[in-house]
Amino acid sequence: MDFELLKTITAIPSTAGDEGKMRDYLVDYFAKNKKKFKSVPKVYSGNEFQDMVIVVFGKPRVAVFAHTDTVAFTVAYNKELMKIGNPKAKTGANLVGEDSKGEIKCTLHIPKSDKKKKGKDASEKFEYKFKRAIDPGTSLTYAPDFKETKNFVKSAYMDNRLGVWNAIQQAHTMENGALVFSTYEEHGGGGAQVAGKFLQDKYKVRQALISDVTLLSDYIKHKEGVAISMRDRGIPRQSYVRKVIALAKEHNIKFQLEVEKAGGSDGNSLQDSSYSWDWCFIGPPEDNYHQPGEKVFKDDIAEMVKLYEVLMEKL
Amino acid sequence: MDFELLKTITAIPSTAGDEGKMRDYLVDYFAKNKKKFKSVPKVYSGNEFQDMVIVVFGKPRVAVFAHTDTVAFTVAYNKELMKIGNPKAKTGANLVGEDSKGEIKCTLHIPKSDKKKKGKDASEKFEYKFKRAIDPGTSLTYAPDFKETKNFVKSAYMDNRLGVWNAIQQAHTMENGALVFSTYEEHGGGGAQVAGKFLQDKYKVRQALISDVTLLSDYIKHKEGVAISMRDRGIPRQSYVRKVIALAKEHNIKFQLEVEKAGGSDGNSLQDSSYSWDWCFIGPPEDNYHQPGEKVFKDDIAEMVKLYEVLMEKL
Amino acid sequence: MDFELLKTITAIPSTAGDEGKMRDYLVDYFAKNKKKFKSVPKVYSGNEFQDMVIVVFGKPRVAVFAHTDTVAFTVAYNKELMKIGNPKAKTGANLVGEDSKGEIKCTLHIPKSDKKKKGKDASEKFEYKFKRAIDPGTSLTYAPDFKETKNFVKSAYMDNRLGVWNAIQQAHTMENGALVFSTYEEHGGGGAQVAGKFLQDKYKVRQALISDVTLLSDYIKHKEGVAISMRDRGIPRQSYVRKVIALAKEHNIKFQLEVEKAGGSDGNSLQDSSYSWDWCFIGPPEDNYHQPGEKVFKDDIAEMVKLYEVLMEKL
Numbered sequence: 001m002d003f004e005l006l007k008t009i010t011a012i013p014s015t016a017g018d019e020g021k022m023r024d025y026l027v028d029y030f031a032k033n034k035k036k037f038k039s040v041p042k043v044y045s046g047n048e049f050q051d052m053v054i055v056v057f058g059k060p061r062v063a064v065f066a067h068t069d070t071v072a073f074t075v076a077y078n079k080e081l082m083k084i085g086n087p088k089a090k091t092g093a094n095l096v097g098e099d100s101k102g103e104i105k106c107t108l109h110i111p112k113s114d115k116k117k118k119g120k121d122a123s124e125k126f127e128y129k130f131k132r133a134i135d136p137g138t139s140l141t142y143a144p145d146f147k148e149t150k151n152f153v154k155s156a157y158m159d160n161r162l163g164v165w166n167a168i169q170q171a172h173t174m175e176n177g178a179l180v181f182s183t184y185e186e187h188g189g190g191g192a193q194v195a196g197k198f199l200q201d202k203y204k205v206r207q208a209l210i211s212d213v214t215l216l217s218d219y220i221k222h223k224e225g226v227a228i229s230m231r232d233r234g235i236p237r238q239s240y241v242r243k244v245i246a247l248a249k250e251h252n253i254k255f256q257l258e259v260e261k262a263g264g265s266d267g268n269s270l271q272d273s274s275y276s277w278d279w280c281f282i283g284p285p286e287d288n289y290h291q292p293g294e295k296v297f298k299d300d301i302a303e304m305v306k307l308y309e310v311l312m313e314k315l
Numbered sequence: 316m317d318f319e320l321l322k323t324i325t326a327i328p329s330t331a332g333d334e335g336k337m338r339d340y341l342v343d344y345f346a347k348n349k350k351k352f353k354s355v356p357k358v359y360s361g362n363e364f365q366d367m368v369i370v371v372f373g374k375p376r377v378a379v380f381a382h383t384d385t386v387a388f389t390v391a392y393n394k395e396l397m398k399i400g401n402p403k404a405k406t407g408a409n410l411v412g413e414d415s416k417g418e419i420k421c422t423l424h425i426p427k428s429d430k431k432k433k434g435k436d437a438s439e440k441f442e443y444k445f446k447r448a449i450d451p452g453t454s455l456t457y458a459p460d461f462k463e464t465k466n467f468v469k470s471a472y473m474d475n476r477l478g479v480w481n482a483i484q485q486a487h488t489m490e491n492g493a494l495v496f497s498t499y500e501e502h503g504g505g506g507a508q509v510a511g512k513f514l515q516d517k518y519k520v521r522q523a524l525i526s527d528v529t530l531l532s533d534y535i536k537h538k539e540g541v542a543i544s545m546r547d548r549g550i551p552r553q554s555y556v557r558k559v560i561a562l563a564k565e566h567n568i569k570f571q572l573e574v575e576k577a578g579g580s581d582g583n584s585l586q587d588s589s590y591s592w593d594w595c596f597i598g599p600p601e602d603n604y605h606q607p608g609e610k611v612f613k614d615d616i617a618e619m620v621k622l623y624e625v626l627m628e629k630l
Numbered sequence: 631m632d633f634e635l636l637k638t639i640t641a642i643p644s645t646a647g648d649e650g651k652m653r654d655y656l657v658d659y660f661a662k663n664k665k666k667f668k669s670v671p672k673v674y675s676g677n678e679f680q681d682m683v684i685v686v687f688g689k690p691r692v693a694v695f696a697h698t699d700t701v702a703f704t705v706a707y708n709k710e711l712m713k714i715g716n717p718k719a720k721t722g723a724n725l726v727g728e729d730s731k732g733e734i735k736c737t738l739h740i741p742k743s744d745k746k747k748k749g750k751d752a753s754e755k756f757e758y759k760f761k762r763a764i765d766p767g768t769s770l771t772y773a774p775d776f777k778e779t780k781n782f783v784k785s786a787y788m789d790n791r792l793g794v795w796n797a798i799q800q801a802h803t804m805e806n807g808a809l810v811f812s813t814y815e816e817h818g819g820g821g822a823q824v825a826g827k828f829l830q831d832k833y834k835v836r837q838a839l840i841s842d843v844t845l846l847s848d849y850i851k852h853k854e855g856v857a858i859s860m861r862d863r864g865i866p867r868q869s870y871v872r873k874v875i876a877l878a879k880e881h882n883i884k885f886q887l888e889v890e891k892a893g894g895s896d897g898n899s900l901q902d903s904s905y906s907w908d909w910c911f912i913g914p915p916e917d918n919y920h921q922p923g924e925k926v927f928k929d930d931i932a933e934m935v936k937l938y939e940v941l942m943e944k945l
Contacts, residue, residue, distance in 0.1 A: 017865035235332035
C-alpha cells in the first residue's frame with residue numbers, strides 16, 4: 001500500500017463547513033486520474049453539492065460515504081476557541097491557520113479550572129496561545145504530523161482522510177458504484193443527506209457503506225482486522241449488516257464485530273432522512289481519537305480495502 | 316373485540332432495525348384478508364420500504380401510522396446489553412432470542428451500583444444472565460406474556476402491537492385511507508419519514524393519526540377513554556388537533572386530553588421532515604410502560620377503535 | 631423608520647404550532663399592498679404550507695427566512711404550564727389568552743423550590759395564577775407591551791416580529807427574491823424545511839438569509855450595528871458567510887461579527903435537510919431575550935434593513 005496520497009490529504013485543512021480545499025483537491029485528482037480507472041466515472045461537484053464531490057462509476061448499486069471534514073476550532077473573542085465537532089486534543093497541541101494578518105502557528109490551551117467539570121460541554125473552555133490576536137471566525141486545525149512506521153500509520157485527521165483514501169483506492173478497481181465525499185459529518189451532519197437524495201433520485205442507489213475510522217475499545221483492538229459495526233448510537237437495518245458479515249466471512253476477510261451504543265456517522269444522517277438507506281459502518285480502529293497522531297494498524301487498513309472491493313462487487 | 320390477533324402479534328420479535336418478521340406477518344395477513352375488507356387495498360412493501368408495509372385504500376386523505384418495532388436489547392461483549400430504544404424492565408425480566416448456538420431464554424440483570432445514578436444514561440449498565448455466552452449482535456426481547464382478563468389486556472409490547480392491531484381493525488371498515496406500519500420509532504425514528512414522503516409524493520396525503528399507546532400519569536388514567544394528545548415533546552399544528560377533538564365530541568367518543576412536555580412518536584419524525592404533515596397522537600394509556608406486562612383497559616381500546624373510524628371518514 | 635407595523639404584529643398571538651393569526655395577517659397584508667411593491671409577488675399559502683406564507687418576487691436567487699412563531703406556554707392540568715420553545719420570563723410576567731370560558735389575563739408563577747435546580751429542564755416548573763381554572767391545551771402568551779423611545783424599540787416578541795418586519799421592508803424594495811414566513815422555529819423547527827423544499831423544487835433557490843434577532847453577549851452589543859453570525863450551534867458554509875461579510879464591508883454597513891457555539895435558527899433546519907442551503911443569520915442584538923420587553927437599538931435595525939437590501943441585490 002502506498003500512503004503518499006494519504007500523507008498529502010491529511011495535511012489539507014478542511015474543517016466542517018469549510019471543506020473547499022478538499023473539494024478542489026478531489027475534483028483535480030479525479031480529472032487527472034479518470035483514465036487510469038477501470039471505468040470512466042462521472043464527477044459531480046459545484047454549488048448544488050456545496051463542498052461535496054460525488055463520483056459515479058457505471059450503474060451504481062452501492063455508495064461509499066467518506067467525509068472530508070475534520071474536527072477543529074473556530075477562533076472567537078479574547079483568545080477563546082469554539083469547538084468544530086468534538087476535538088479531544090490536550091493543552092500544548094499544535095494548531096495552524098491563516099487570517100488577514102498572515103500565517104498562524106499556535107498552541108491549544110485548556111484552562112485548568114474547567115478540566116474538572118466533566119460531562120458538561122457547556123462549561124468546557126478552550127483557548128489559543130499566540131503572540132498576537134487572531135481574527136474571530138478563523139479556523140485552527142491540528143498541525144500536520146504524518147508518520148509511517150513498519151506497522152502503523154499515524155497522523156492527525158486519519159479520521160477521516162483514511163476513509164477518503166480508501167474510497168479513492170476503490171475508484172481504481174470498481175466497475176459499478178458511487179463515491180460520496182461528504183461534508184459536515186463532524187458537526188451535526190447534513191451533507192450526506194443531500195448526496196443521498198441525489199443518488200436515490202438519479203440512480204436509485206439504496207445501499208451505503210460508511211468508510212470511516214472507529215475507536216479502540218475493550219473489545220475493538222489493533223491487529224484484529226477491519227471493524228464491521230452492527231450498531232452504534234444508530235441501528236442500521238440488521239438484515240443488511242448480516243449480509244455484509246456473511247460476505248466478509250465468505251471471502252476470508254479478517255474482521256472484528258463492533259456492538260456499541262454511542263458514536264455516529266454519515267449513516268445516521270442517511271437514516272434520519274426521508275430516503276430509505278441500508279448502511280453499514282466499516283473501518284479500522286484508531287487510538288488518539290480526534291487528537292493529533294491518530295494511529296491505525298496497516299494490516300487492518302489492508303483488510304478494509306479488500307472488504308470494500310468484495311462488497312462493491314457483491315452487494 | 317377479539318384479541319387473538321393481538322396475542323399473536325405481541326409474540327413476534329421485531330426490534331427497531333430488525334422488523335422483518337412483523338413485515339412478513341403483515342404482508343401475509345393483507346394478502347389473505349384482502350377480499351374481506353370494504354375496499355381492496357394496494358399493499359406496498361419491499362426494499363424501497365425497508366421493513367415497512369404501507370396499505371392504501373381508495374383515495375386516502377388520512378394515514379394511520381402504527382410502528383411495528385419494539386424496545387429491546389442488543390447483546391454486546393462480556394454479558395453486556397445495549398439498549399434498543401428505552402426499555403424499562405427490571406432485574407429478573409425474562410428475555411428471549413436466538414443465535415448461532417440455538418434458542419435463548421435468559422434474564423435481565425441490572426448491576427446495583429449503576430442503578431443509583433439516575434438521569435445519566437451513559438452510566439446505565441445492563442447485563443444478561445445465561446448458562447452460556449451469547450453471540451454479540453443478537454437481539455433479546457421480552458418473553459411473550461399475553462394475558463386477557465375481564466377488563467384488561469396485559470402483555471409485553473402492547474407498545475405498539477396495540478397500535479398495529481387498531482390499524483388492522485380500521486382496514487376492515489375504511490373506504491379511503493392509508494395504513495403505515497412503520498419502523499425505527501423506538502430508536503431515533505426514521506421509517507415514518509420515508510413513508511411520509513411516499514404518501515405525499517404519490518397520494519398527496521397530509522393528515523396523519525398516530526396509532527400508539529401512551530403512559531398513565533396524574534391526569535391520564537385507565538377507564539377515562541382514549542387519550543387525544545394536544546402535545547408532547549412535539550407540538551402538532553393545533554388547528555388540526557382542535558378538529559380531531561371537535562369530531563370526538565360530536566360523535567360522543569369517551570376521551571381524555573393529554574397535555575405533555577415529554578415523549579415523542581412517529582408524529583415527531585413527520586414534523587422534522589421536509590414534508591408538511593398535520594398529525595395527532597391518539598391512543599389509550601398503559602401502565603408498566605416499556606416493561607413486560609404493559610396493561611391497557613379494554614373499554615379505552617374500544618373508544619380508540621371507534622374514534623379512528625370516525626376520523627378516517629370525517630377528516 | 632416607521633414602527634407602527636411592528637407594534638401591530640408584536641400584539642398578534644402566534645405560538646409555535648398555532649401561527650394561524652399571523653398567517654392570516656400576512657396574507658391580508660400582501661393582498662392589500664401587492665401593487666405598492668417594485669414587482670408584483672406571488673403569494674403562496676394554504677394547507678400545503680400549514681401556517682406559513684411564502685412570497686416570491688421575480689426570479690429569486692435568495693430567500694429571507696423570518697419565523698412567525700413565538701415562545702409561550704401551554705396550559706396543562708392543576709395550574710401547570712408547559713413551555714412552548716424556551717420562554718425566560720420571571721414570576722409575575724403578564725400572560726394573556728382565551729379559552730371556552732372567555733378572555734384570560736393572568737400572571738406567571740415559578741415555584742421557588744424549582745428555581746434552584748439549574749440546567750435541569752425536566753425539573754423546571756411553571757404555573758399560572760388566575761381567578762379560575764383555564765382549559766388544558768390553551769396557549770398563554772406575553773401581554774403586548776410595545777414601547778418606542780428615541781433610541782430603542784422595546785416589546786415582547788421582538789423575537790421574531792422584528793425579523794418579520796424586516797422581511798416586509800424588503801418586500802417594498804426587492805425585484806428578485808423570496809420571503810418565507812416560517813413556523814415552528816422556537817419549538818423543534820420544521821417549517822423552514824418544508825419551505826426550503828418548495829423553493830428548491832420550484833425556483834432552484836439555494837441561498838438563505840435568516841432574518842431574526844440575536845442575544846447581547848460580552849462581544850455583541852447594542853449600538854455596534856447589525857450582527858452577522860459566522861456560526862452558532864450550527865456552522866453554515868463559511869465561503870458563503872465570507873461573501874456576505876465582504877458585501878457588508880464594501881457597502882459600508884455597520885456590523886459586528888458573531889462567533890458562538892450555542893443557539894440555533896431556521897438555518898439549522900435548512901442544513902439538517904436533504905436540500906443544500908447556504909445560509910447566514912443576520913440580525914441586531916436584543917436584551918431581555920425571550921422575556922417581555924425585548925429591547926433593540928434603532929440604528930442597529932436600520933443597518934439590518936440596509937444590509938438585506940444590498941444582499942438581495944448582490945448575492
